[in-house]
Amino acid sequence: MALAERTPSTDFKRKQISITGIGTKDDNEEESIKQQFNRHLHFTLVKDRSSASNIDFFNALALTVRDYLSGRWLRTYQHYYRNDVKRISYLSLEFYMGRTLKNTMINLGIKDVCESAMSSMGLSLNVMEDMEEDAGLGNGGLGRLAACFLDSMATLGLAAYGYGIRYDYGIFAQKIKDGQQYEEPDQWLKNGNPWEIVRHEYTQKVKFGGRVIHNKGERVQWVDTQDVLAVPYDTPVPGYKNNVVNVVRLWSARAPNSFSLEFFNDGEYIKAVFDRNLAENITRVLYPNDNMFEGKALRLKQEYFLVSASLQDAIRRYKSSQPGVFVCKRKSFEEFHNKLAFQLNDTHPALAVPELMRLLMDEEGLQWEQAWNITYRTCAYTNHTVLPEALERWPVELMESLLPRLLDIIYYINHLFLIEVKQRFPNDDDRLRRMSIVEETPQKQVNMAHLAIVGSHAVNGVAKIHSEILKRQVFKDFYEMFPGRFQNKTNGITPRRWLLLCNPELADLITERIGDGWVKHLDQLKKLKVYVDDEGFLQKIISVKENNKRKLADYIQKNYGVQVNCNSIFDVQVKRIHEYKRQLLNCLHVIVMLNRIKRNPGAPFTPRTVMLGGKAAPGYHMAKKIIKLFNNLAKKINNDIDVGGRLKLVFLENYRVTLAEIVIPAADLSEQISTAGTEASGTGNMKFMLNGALTIGTLDGANVEMAEEMGEDNMFIFGLKLHEVEALRKQGYNPSDFITCNEELSLALEQLKDGTFCPESPGMFQDIANNLIHHDHYLLMADFKAYVESQDKVNAFYNDPYRWARMCLLNIASSGKFSADRTIEEYAREIWNMTPNYDVIPAPSEQPLAPSIGVDM
Missing domain, CATH: 3.40.50.2000 (Glycogen Phosphorylase B;)
Incomplete structure (x- = not known):
C-alpha cells in the first residue's frame, strides 16, 4: 500500500471533522466526503447516480476536494495579509501542470480516505482520475519546471503567485498516422475545469496600438488604444501537508463591452463580433514551439498581455496591503521592492521591465529615477537556453505598431545604459554595439535578453555548466559589467509528483x-x-x-x-x-x-x-x-x-x-x-x-x-566534453573523418540513403543522411x-x-x-531575499477564519 494511502490527513486523525474543515468533532471523515460528493453530484451537476457518467463522478470528487482546499486557501491569504509578507510573482508564458486531482489529494493527505469513500459507493478512484484532462499549457521543460516550482513554493510556505495565460487550447495532441506526426487541437477545457475560480472583480485592462502624447510637465499619455480585458482564473496550489494554498492565476482575453459598439449601432453585427473575436484570440492557443523563436505579432501580444495584466494585479494588491486589521491603502512605493519580487521565466515576460516603468510613471506619477530604482531591484531573470534560434528579438517596427509607449521607454533605458557602458569601457564602440538593447541590424530589433539583464538585479542560469556558458560566452560583456548579478540556480523537480505520486511502491x-x-x-x-x-x-x-x-x-x-x-x-x-x-x-x-x-x-x-x-x-x-x-x-x-x-x-x-x-x-x-x-x-x-x-x-x-x-x-x-566540442569546432569539424573509419556507422548511413527503411519511398531519409555526412552541426558523427x-x-x-x-x-x-525545494530555497534566499519555512498553518478546524481580516486575492 502506497505511502499516501497509508497516512490519512493528520487533521482527520486528530479530529473527526467534515471535508470542509468546519464540521463537528464527531463527524466521520469518510461519511463527510461521501455526503459532499453526493451534494455536488445532485446540486452542482444536477445528476443522479443512474444518469451520471464517469466524467460527472470525477467532477463531483474534484469539487469535493476543492471544498477541502477552500478554508485553507482563505486562511493562507489571511495569513499573508495579516503579516504583510513579501510576495513572489512568477511570470511564465507556460505552466505544464498535468492532472490535478491525485496530486492535490496527496498534498492534503486525503488520498486514502477519498479512495475508501469512493470504493464504498462502488466507484473506482483510478477510473475517475483517468477522466481528468492534462492541463498542457506548456511545451516541455520550461513549463513543467514552472509547475514544479509552484508546488515547492507552496510547500516552503512562500507567498507566491504563478502568473500565466489560460490558453483555450494547450500543446497540441499528437497523433501518429503511417508513422508521421499530425497535430490535433488540445481541447483540455471541453469538459470544463472544476479547479478554477473566475475572479471578475480583478479584471485588468491591457492596451495595444494607439499613439503617445508627451506634454511637458505632465504625465505621458497613451491614447487611442485598442483595449483588451484580462479576466483572471485562479487554480489553488496546495503545499505538502502544511495547510498552505497558493494560487496560479491565468489570464483570459475578453473584449470590453464597448468593443466596436459603433458597428452595432450601424447594424454591422457580424463585423462587430468578428473584431471582438480578434481581441479574444490573444489567449486562444499556446504557440507550439520549444527552443525556437517565432516573431509573430500574436505571440508579442500574448507576452505583453501576460505582463501588463500581472503587473497591474500585483500593484493593486501592493496598494491594498497593510499590516493590521483594517484595509489601509498604501500611497508610497518606497517599500515596493521589499514586498514584491517578479521572476521572469525566460525572456517571454521581459516586457515586465518597461511595463513596470510605464505603470510607475504614467499611472502612479513616479519620476524616472525612482521608477528605475524600483524596477531593477524588483525584477530577476532566468535564462533557459544558449541556442541562438531560441533567443527573442522583436522587430522595432512591430513594437512601434503594437506597443508604442513601451518602445519609447525601451529606447530611453537603452540610451541611459549605453552612457553607462561608455563610461565603464571608453573608446569601445564594438562593445556598445554588442551590448545595445536595440540592435541596428538590417531589420532594427529589440534584444529581449539584453533588456531583461539590464532591467534585473539578478540573472541566473539553470545548471552550473549552463551558467558558466552564459558568463563566458553568451553574455560575456554583461558579466564583465555586472559580475554580481550573475548566479546559478540548478533546476529541480518536485518529489511529490515525481516519486510519491507516480511511484508509490518505491516511495513505500x-x-x-x-x-x-x-x-x-x-x-x-x-x-x-x-x-x-x-x-x-x-x-x-x-x-x-x-x-x-x-x-x-x-x-x-x-x-x-x-x-x-x-x-x-x-x-x-x-x-x-x-x-x-x-x-x-x-x-x-x-x-x-x-x-x-x-x-x-x-x-x-x-x-x-x-x-x-x-x-x-x-x-x-x-x-x-x-x-x-x-x-x-x-x-x-x-x-x-x-x-x-x-x-x-x-x-x-x-x-x-x-x-x-x-x-x-x-x-x-x-x-x-x-x-x-x-x-x-x-x-x-x-x-x-x-x-x-x-x-x-x-x-x-x-x-x-x-x-x-x-x-x-x-x-x-x-x-566530447564542452572544451573538446569547442576545440573541434575551432579547428574545423569534418564528419567524414569519423564516418570512414567506422564500418557500422558507414553502413547505417548508407541504409538511410538507399531506402532500406522506406522501400515504398526510397529517398525519404536521404536528407537525414546528407545532413549528417555534410553538416552535422551537433556532432553526432564525432x-x-x-x-x-x-x-x-x-x-x-x-x-x-x-x-x-x-x-x-x-x-x-x-x-x-x-529537489525543486532546494532550488526554490536558493531563489528565495539569494534572489528574492526571503526565508522559506516548513511551518504548518493551523487547519480551519483548529482556528476559525477571522472575518475581520481582509483577504485580497
Whole structure:
C-alpha cells in the first residue's frame, strides 16, 4: 500500500471533522466526503447516480476536494495579509501542470480516505482520475519546471503567485498516422475545469496600438488604444501537508463591452463580433514551439498581455496591503521592492521591465529615477537556453505598431545604459554595439535578453555548466559589467509528483527504511546508501522496477498493440524532438543493433525495448522526419522474424505529464545525449534518476552535477566534453573523418540513403543522411563510436542484476540535490531575499477564519 494511502490527513486523525474543515468533532471523515460528493453530484451537476457518467463522478470528487482546499486557501491569504509578507510573482508564458486531482489529494493527505469513500459507493478512484484532462499549457521543460516550482513554493510556505495565460487550447495532441506526426487541437477545457475560480472583480485592462502624447510637465499619455480585458482564473496550489494554498492565476482575453459598439449601432453585427473575436484570440492557443523563436505579432501580444495584466494585479494588491486589521491603502512605493519580487521565466515576460516603468510613471506619477530604482531591484531573470534560434528579438517596427509607449521607454533605458557602458569601457564602440538593447541590424530589433539583464538585479542560469556558458560566452560583456548579478540556480523537480505520486511502491520501500521525511527534505535519501550491499533490499528495488515495467508493458499492449519483453532493457528517450537532443543518435544505434542481429542471428544479444516519445514543432521539418524514421524502424524491426522478441521499438504517442508518470518509474535506461554545451539543464534526467533509472549521457546540463553527486561510475558517460566540442569546432569539424573509419556507422548511413527503411519511398531519409555526412552541426558523427561503446557497456552491466540494482540505488540515494525545494530555497534566499519555512498553518478546524481580516486575492 502506497505511502499516501497509508497516512490519512493528520487533521482527520486528530479530529473527526467534515471535508470542509468546519464540521463537528464527531463527524466521520469518510461519511463527510461521501455526503459532499453526493451534494455536488445532485446540486452542482444536477445528476443522479443512474444518469451520471464517469466524467460527472470525477467532477463531483474534484469539487469535493476543492471544498477541502477552500478554508485553507482563505486562511493562507489571511495569513499573508495579516503579516504583510513579501510576495513572489512568477511570470511564465507556460505552466505544464498535468492532472490535478491525485496530486492535490496527496498534498492534503486525503488520498486514502477519498479512495475508501469512493470504493464504498462502488466507484473506482483510478477510473475517475483517468477522466481528468492534462492541463498542457506548456511545451516541455520550461513549463513543467514552472509547475514544479509552484508546488515547492507552496510547500516552503512562500507567498507566491504563478502568473500565466489560460490558453483555450494547450500543446497540441499528437497523433501518429503511417508513422508521421499530425497535430490535433488540445481541447483540455471541453469538459470544463472544476479547479478554477473566475475572479471578475480583478479584471485588468491591457492596451495595444494607439499613439503617445508627451506634454511637458505632465504625465505621458497613451491614447487611442485598442483595449483588451484580462479576466483572471485562479487554480489553488496546495503545499505538502502544511495547510498552505497558493494560487496560479491565468489570464483570459475578453473584449470590453464597448468593443466596436459603433458597428452595432450601424447594424454591422457580424463585423462587430468578428473584431471582438480578434481581441479574444490573444489567449486562444499556446504557440507550439520549444527552443525556437517565432516573431509573430500574436505571440508579442500574448507576452505583453501576460505582463501588463500581472503587473497591474500585483500593484493593486501592493496598494491594498497593510499590516493590521483594517484595509489601509498604501500611497508610497518606497517599500515596493521589499514586498514584491517578479521572476521572469525566460525572456517571454521581459516586457515586465518597461511595463513596470510605464505603470510607475504614467499611472502612479513616479519620476524616472525612482521608477528605475524600483524596477531593477524588483525584477530577476532566468535564462533557459544558449541556442541562438531560441533567443527573442522583436522587430522595432512591430513594437512601434503594437506597443508604442513601451518602445519609447525601451529606447530611453537603452540610451541611459549605453552612457553607462561608455563610461565603464571608453573608446569601445564594438562593445556598445554588442551590448545595445536595440540592435541596428538590417531589420532594427529589440534584444529581449539584453533588456531583461539590464532591467534585473539578478540573472541566473539553470545548471552550473549552463551558467558558466552564459558568463563566458553568451553574455560575456554583461558579466564583465555586472559580475554580481550573475548566479546559478540548478533546476529541480518536485518529489511529490515525481516519486510519491507516480511511484508509490518505491516511495513505500524508501519510507520503510528511512521514514517519510524525504518527501519534504529529499537530501535524506542519502541515508539509503547504507543498503548498497544489502541483497534483500536490492531485490526489493528490482521487484519494484519489474512491477512498474509490467504496468508500462500493459499500457503499450493496450494502446499500441505491441507486446514487449519485460525482461528486456527499457531504454527510454522522452523529450521534445529537436536536433540538438540527438534522437538521431539513438536511431543510429537501433540500426546498428538490427544489423548485428541480422549478421549473426545466433549470437548472444541482451534484449532491449527502445522507447522514443516527444512532440515536434509543427513547422520543424527535420524533427518530424526523425519521428517518421523511428516509426519506420519500428515497423521493420517489430515484424522481423530474425529479430524476434530481442529488440522492439515503441513510439510513445502524445507524450505528456500523465504518460510520463507511467513511463519514468518503469525505465531502466535514461537517454540524455545532447551535444555538450547545448542543453541548459534538463529535468527529465532528474526524474529518471530519482526513480532508479540509469543515465547514458554526455556531460551536458545537469548531467554534470548528477555525475558529481553519484560518481561517474554509476552513470554511462560518453562523448566530447564542452572544451573538446569547442576545440573541434575551432579547428574545423569534418564528419567524414569519423564516418570512414567506422564500418557500422558507414553502413547505417548508407541504409538511410538507399531506402532500406522506406522501400515504398526510397529517398525519404536521404536528407537525414546528407545532413549528417555534410553538416552535422551537433556532432553526432564525432560522438557515435563512444555512444555505441557505452551502450555495449550498458548490456554487460544489465546482465549482472545486483550490480545494476546497486547502481539504481545509488542513483536514488544521490538525488537529494535535485529537489525543486532546494532550488526554490536558493531563489528565495539569494534572489528574492526571503526565508522559506516548513511551518504548518493551523487547519480551519483548529482556528476559525477571522472575518475581520481582509483577504485580497
